[in-house]
Amino acid sequence: MPEIRRLPETLVNRIAAGEVVERPASALKELVENAIDAGSSRIAVSLVDGGLTRLEVTDDGCGMSADEMALALERHATSKLPDEAIEMVATLGFRGEALPSIASVARLTLESRVRGAEEGQDAGWRRVVDHGDLVEEGPAALPYGTRVRVEQIFARIPARRKFLRTARSEYMACLDNVRRLAMARPDIAFTLENVTDGKVRKGLNTQGNEPLATRVSQIVARELKDNAVEIDLAREGQHGPMRLTGLAGLPTYNRGVADHQYLFVNGRPVKDKLLTGAVRGAYSDMLARDRHAVLALFLDIPPQDVDVNVHPAKTEVRFRDAAGVRGFIVSGLRQALATGDRRSAQGPDRAAMGRWVAEPSRPIPHEDAPAMRSIFDAPDRQASDAYLAETRPGFASPYAASQQGASAQHSALPQGRAEEAVPLSEETQDYPLGIARGQVANTYIVAESKDGLILVDQHAAHERLVLERLKRSGAEEAVQRSQALLVPDVVEMDEADCDRLEDAAEGLARYGLSVERFGPAAMLVRAVPSAIAKADTGKLLRDLADDIAKHGKQATSGSLLLAERLEYVLATMACHGSVRAGRVLSVAEMNALLREMEATPRSGQCNHGRPTWVKLSMEDVEKLFGRH
Structure with missing residues (x-):
């Protein structure tokens, strides 16, 4: 039997990285979550080649001292769990694995400056860890907050590197993660830019302290705000009140795939089967089976009623009262749609409007200055019919038919039913x-x-x-x-x-x-x-x-x-x-x-x-x- 041995720390970090860091977007998600938990009001994300070459997150949060930075790069060290009550966690990140896991598979530069430090103690500090090895440490000049740069991800792990996709695919994955986090926090200003082949592309640019509906419609689709109903409902749960907010698209404003359904639990973006099933149930008699609603729902629930520690990436949750949560979402959506969806999708289709055809104008050469007369007078009718016969092949003149008798006239004229307009x-x-x-x-x-x-x-x-x-x-x-x-x-x-x-x-x-x-x-x-x-x-x-x-x-x-x-x-x-x-x-x-x-x-x-x-x-x- 092989001898049981302890794994080296570097290998342990790489194994943990396999759970936390699947691709650049995974690392970016962890870093942005840390910036949010630091109390930031502005978060800037910069990518090069979709994060394959470099990704950088800068925030204006509370910052860290030199000793705290050294501790943050150790496994299972975190400031987000003040005690052992993990069921009461209210922050996005809490495992203490993100930074050491990322540093074990990439070159990580961590710079930070504590906000509000005393005079003489407010200098920034910098640590550089290259694939698990500390290679540089010293003072750094930067504003209050934290800046994290990740370069050469999986450069020394070719087996992982070869499974990464193109720069464009990795950029879209990064953009999706940041957009979801930006939707959950309309009070924070987010910017994201990507540089590929020397070209700079702005993927996100939001202002802080925006209304929720404005932030969601800005990120999902600008027309969503006019084609959705706002939701703000509350219900008493097992350990306190539950609240459901967000935007629910009108059933007439739908998509062929479910990629525009954004679900959040206590500010955390999740992809939960129970929640997606509740959305499907709420729209069940308002959408065709192959169409999907467009919405962003935010569920706030007491921490002890939801377990967020069931997935390394924290994208799945488990509810204590699953039936109650599902019923709350279904009834809440139906109530909101029942009060607001007498509307249909706003306005006529623009393409259909563009196909309206105006009758071409052409002067009728009957006389230089025709006197006012009935539009049904014979001379004008003859000229009009001649023009229509010329421009529209197959046109049959009702006026010509009228010359053959009253009965022929009635059969040729358009038939219709009308009532006097009131x-x-x-x-x-x-x-x-x-x-x-x-x-x-x-x-x-x-x-x-x-x-x-x-x-x-x-x-x-x-x-x-x-x-x-x-x-x-x-x-x-x-x-x-x-x-x-x-x-x-x-x-x-x-x-x-x-x-x-x-x-x-x-x-x-x-x-x-x-x-x-x-x-x-x-x-x-x-x-x-x-x-x-x-x-x-x-x-x-x-x-x-x-x-x-x-x-x-x-x-x-x-x-x-x-x-x-x-x-x-x-x-x-x-x-x-x-x-x-x-x-x-x-x-x-x-x-x-x-x-x-x-x-x-x-x-x-x-x-x-x-x-x-x-x-x-x-x-x-x-x-x-x-x-x-």
Whole structure:
């Protein structure tokens, strides 16, 4: 048997670096977190070749003395844990591994000057550690704060160096990490620049003390602020209040991938399955299955209710009351969207606006100064028709047809239905969606409001109204009623999946699904929700077991996927029971639809996340006619 021996300190640091420092972005994240914990108001990040050649972080925080710098470069030395109560940690970094781990795989230069030191003791200090070896130490001239420079990362570990990506890929990873940290701290000013091939690129430049909505929209997308609702909700937790803040994008403002969902717990950027599942559940009946919401959510929770020490990079957390946290996020998002998402994505599409075609003007050579007459007089009609026949091949003149008889005239003229336009009364001027003026292509309602023109997709709008009506009338409970199976289904599964379903059986029964254990590797299905009575019970149970394994029994009690499926059934019922495109509506029916939309939550989008209406402001209309 080989002899057991202690590993050298340098090798121990390199092993730790394998957990903490995967790439330049990992090292940068640790350094920026240290700068935030130091109480900085400004943090500047400078990269060369995406951090492959050099990365540097400068802050104006509290700084360190020479003795503190020497201690900070030792393993498991930190100022962020005043006692052994690790469950009460409130800082971003606390393991005390970052600096020695980085210094073991790169050349690290640490410079710092203590803020507020006494006269004669305020000189800065500098230490240089090259791949674990101290090579230089002495005084340094710099402002109050700390500057850390990391060069030649993995230069002496070619096995690690060859797995790094291109300079552009590493830069994008660094930028993503800094952007997430900048979102969590709008009170701190962040700058980031990258130099590649002699070209300087500014990746981030934010001001300090910004409102949260301003900081988030500046980093994620500038149009997010106008296409989102602000969230600020509180609820009492097990050991104190929980608070949820941030921006939640309207369902009509969505993406094809989930890379624009930013989640934070106590100011810490995380990628947590429970939180992403809660977001999916909150938007379940407002987005198509292949679309994803755009949002930034900040959850503040008592430290003893969350474990942040479950991952070396601190990107994952574990909640004491997972079900309560998930329910708080789902209900909070739905409440915010219900009060604010009668809007759809703001304004008409710019590209669509650009495709409006103005009628070309051409003088009609009938007379030098034509007298005022009806636009339907024959001479002007003849000249007009001649011009249209010349510019538009295939044009048939209704005026020419009228010469062959009144019946021919009526058959050639465009047919339509119209009602006398009623002036907007003071009462109707308060209607956000205005009053109906007509219908286009038997699909789109044209309405006039006091400040613009509104187009409504009648099918999409009515689909949302029917779904909300079903929920209010108790149809959701109706579809959850059980339907007993004449012959119970036996579903063979892995023993671990059977254990999960057996533990969640009580929660599943509340949704109308009755299951029980049938031997070590099978489940017996005695009843299913009536709305999905024809579903494949085997596939249903396997999906439920996967869902419980993914999110945890405490988080879902097996009901998350089933609840979403029932909501999908409701959405399908609403789609088939709605006014279809192509149906002729009277003006009274159109106005009734508009009034119900104004009173219904989430009426700004259909069940698939598409907008139900768009608005063309009077300013836009005037621009189309050159009147601005």
